[in-house]
C-alpha cells in the first residue's frame with residue numbers, strides 16, 4: 001500500500017513542548033530531543049522508525065540527534081533519517097535542528113576514527129549525503145582524542161562552520177580540562193561552542209561530580225543529556241525480568257548481567273515514588289533531569305511510539321519536593337559512612 005503524504009500536525013507547537021535557550025546563543029532547543037543511536041538502523045522495520053520520527057515532530061520535538069555510526073549497521077540510521085527527510089520532512093527542514101557527530105570508529109583504515117581533520121571533514125560529507133541534507137545544524141566532536149592535537153580537531157570544527165557545512169558545533173564526552181580548552185579555542189576563533197553532550201541520568205551523575213555540567217553553564221554553553229533513562233534501566237522495562245527484544249537482549253552496550261536483583265529492587269522503590277507523583281518511572285527520570293535549567297535538552301531513545309508518547313508526558317510535572325529528591329538519593333547514592 002502506498003503511504004499517504006506526511007502533513008505535520010498543526011498542533012505541534014501547541015504548548016506541550018517547551019523550548020530552552022541553548023547556552024548564550026540564539027538557538028532554542030526542545031527540552032526533549034530524539035536520538036537515533038539504536039532502533040533506527042537497517043535492522044529495524046522502516047515503518048516503525050518512520051512512525052516514531054513523525055510522532056516526535058508532530059509533538060514539538062524539533063531536534064534529532066544522530067552520528068555517523070548509528071545503526072546498526074554503521075551509517076544506516078542516517079540513511080533512515082535521510083529517507084524520511086526526503087519523503088516527509090523536506091518542507092519542514094527549517095523547523096528542525098539536526099545533529100551529527102564523528103569521533104568513534106566508522107570505516108576501516110587509519111582515517112575512519114578518532115579526531116583528525118581528515119576524518120572529521122570526510123565523515124561530515126558522508127553524513128550529509130546519507131541524510132539528504134545541504135548542511136547540518138550541529139556538528140559534534142563525538143569524543144576527545146588524546147592522540148590528536150586539540151587544535152587540529154577544533155580548527156576542523158571552526159572550518160566546517162566557515163564552509164557553511166554546519167551552523168553550530170559541539171563537543172561530546174570531552175574531559176573537564178580539554179573541554180575548557182575547547183571552549184576557549186572555539187570562542188577565540190569566532191565559533192563559540194554551542195553545546196556539550198554528556199551522559200547524565202539519576203544513576204550516572206559523573207557530569208555533576210566532575211564539574212562538567214557547571215562548567216558548560218559558566219562558559220555560556222548549553223548541555224544535553226544522553227541516555228537519560230540509563231538505556232531503559234530507569235523505566236519499568238526490567239521490573240519483571242528481561243523482555244524479549246529489549247535492549248538488554250540485543251547489544252553489547254547494555255548487557256543482561258547489569259540487571260541484577262539488587263538493582264531491580266532499587267528501581268522498584270523508584271517506581272513507587274514515581275507512582276506517588278502520578279508519573280511513570282521513565283517520566284520521573286526525565287523530569288528529574290529537566291528540573292535543572294542547566295540541562296537544555298535530554299536526548300531520549302525509543303523503540304516504539306508508545307514509549308515516546310509516555311516519555312513526553314514528563315513535561316507535565318518538572319518539579320520535585322525536597323523529600324522526593326532525598327528519597328531518590330537515598331535509593332541510588334552509595335551510603336557514606338557516619
Ligand SMILES: NC(=O)c1ccc[n+]([C@@H]2O[C@H](COP(=O)([O-])OP(=O)(O)OC[C@H]3O[C@@H](n4cnc5c(N)ncnc54)[C@H](OP(=O)(O)O)[C@@H]3O)[C@@H](O)[C@H]2O)c1
Nearest residue numbers: 035036037226227228229230231232235246247282301303
Ligand atoms: N554522545 C554520545 O556518545 C552518545 C552515547 C549514547 C547515546 N547518545 C545519544 O542519546 C540518545 C539516547 O540514548 P539512549 O537510547 O541510551 O537513551 P535512553 O532514553 O536512556 O534509553 C532508551 C531506551 O529505553 C527504553 N525506553 C525509552 N522510553 C521508554 C519508556 N517510556 N518506557 C519504557 N522504556 C523506555 C527503550 O528500550 P528498549 O529498546 O528496550 O525498548 C529505549 O530504547 C541516543 O539515541 C543518541 O542520540 C549519545
